[in-house]
Amino acid sequence: MILCYAEGDGLGHLTRVRAFLHTTGRTGPVTYRTTSPFASDPRVIVPAPSGEFAVGAVGGAASGLPAENVAAAVGSGARDEFVVDAFPAGRHGELSAADVPRGARTIHLARLLRWDVYRERLPTDPIRYDRTYVLEDLDTAHLAYLRSVSDEVLPLVLRDPPAPPACEPVRGWLLVHSGPDAEILELTAYALDMAAVEGVAPDMTLVAPRRPDGLPPGIAHRDAYPAWPLAADADRIVTAAGFNAVRQFAPWRERHRMLPFPRTLDDQFARARQARSLGSTSAP
Structure with a gap:
């Protein structure tokens, strides 16, 4: 046991x-x-x-x-x-x-x-x-x-169990966060601001356990677990800087953008700095 x-x-x-x-x-x-x-x-x-x-x-x-x-x-x-x-x-x-x-x-x-x-x-x-x-x-x-x-x-380098095939690929930008809702909305706002600065209007899909109230119109929602298989077809991946997000999306590092959130014990800001040094891009 x-x-x-x-x-x-x-x-x-x-x-x-x-x-x-x-x-x-x-x-x-x-x-x-x-x-x-x-x-x-x-x-x-x-x-x-x-x-x-x-x-x-x-x-x-x-x-x-x-x-x-x-x-x-x-x-x-x-x-x-x-x-x-x-x-x-x-x-x-x-x-x-x-x-x-x-x-x-x-x-x-x-x-x-x-x-x-x-x-x-x-x-x-x-x-x-x-x-x-x-x-x-x-x-x-x-x-x-x-x-x-x-x-x-x-x-130890972790490997996830094989995931079932994604039922439908995600095109455009993939946003992934499990919550809380306020952070999901902040991450969504970050992605929208990033797109506006770049002068693009990509399709966006949020993968989260629930669709938060206040999610901007035009952003699709999907409750998918695990989320990492959906990254293969996405043009960009936007997440927080939690341990699993940084680890699981590392194969698509050049497309990964992250917004670290404050935590009492987890240091997402330090993790984002480490990821940036390897080629990922996080928010300023």
């Missing part, structure tokens, strides 16, 4: 863990512990190679998991591996060594964090990881901490 602790409100954590399971060929039953509403979407939570897949939801509100509920959220029973995504001590610092299921091998998936903010949440008795996979360039102090609490620290 693999227990994946993927605490977060959106699609990012679930998509990353999904790619990790595929990349490393993990088999056997898998349980997610998450507050993400997307955990109920069968397109996101797909069967592991063994065909067995279980989904759990942590107790507590999406804004935070009370410390006294962590052990219940992790659950009892035999666990072969305990995989903790993104935050080495959980989103709010709620995970410590005492929360590791007995006998489980511990795995951490490390992505870019605003380390100056997150390090204040670290517990005094941190989880000791058997292996940490570094998924992108990290802050020096962040990487040093991971080395201090991990037996092994290794790079």
Whole structure:
């Protein structure tokens, strides 16, 4: 049994863990512990190679998991591996060594964090990881901490599971964001401004879980997951600068434009700068 602790409100954590399971060929039953509403979407939570897949939801509100509920959220029973995504001590610092299921091998998936903010949440008795996979360039102090609490620290390039054929290709500009709605509208406004500056009027398709109120007329909407296969026929791709967007659209880097959004813990601005150095273009 693999227990994946993927605490977060959106699609990012679930998509990353999904790619990790595929990349490393993990088999056997898998349980997610998450507050993400997307955990109920069968397109996101797909069967592991063994065909067995279980989904759990942590107790507590999406804004935070009370410390006294962590052990219940992790659950009892035999666990072969305990995989903790993104935050080495959980989103709010709620995970410590005492929360590791007995006998489980511990795995951490490390992505870019605003380390100056997150390090204040670290517990005094941190989880000791058997292996940490570094998924992108990290802050020096962040990487040093991971080395201090991990037996092994290794790079890993994620690969997504094969996607079903897109039912209809997207022509023109592809806009992708899972929300919140205010950010979807801001991303749309950015794309429209970019088109106006360039003196073009491309067809635009927004891929998002829902059509937000106030979406400008003339912009098509599609609820598609995963979205990355639609990029092949698009003239331009416009996204935020989240981990999965930058990773998944890297093959079309020269057509990718990104608008980083502020996050409490994720540093989209640093990620956008890194992507720009490799050829992607982000907003000023």
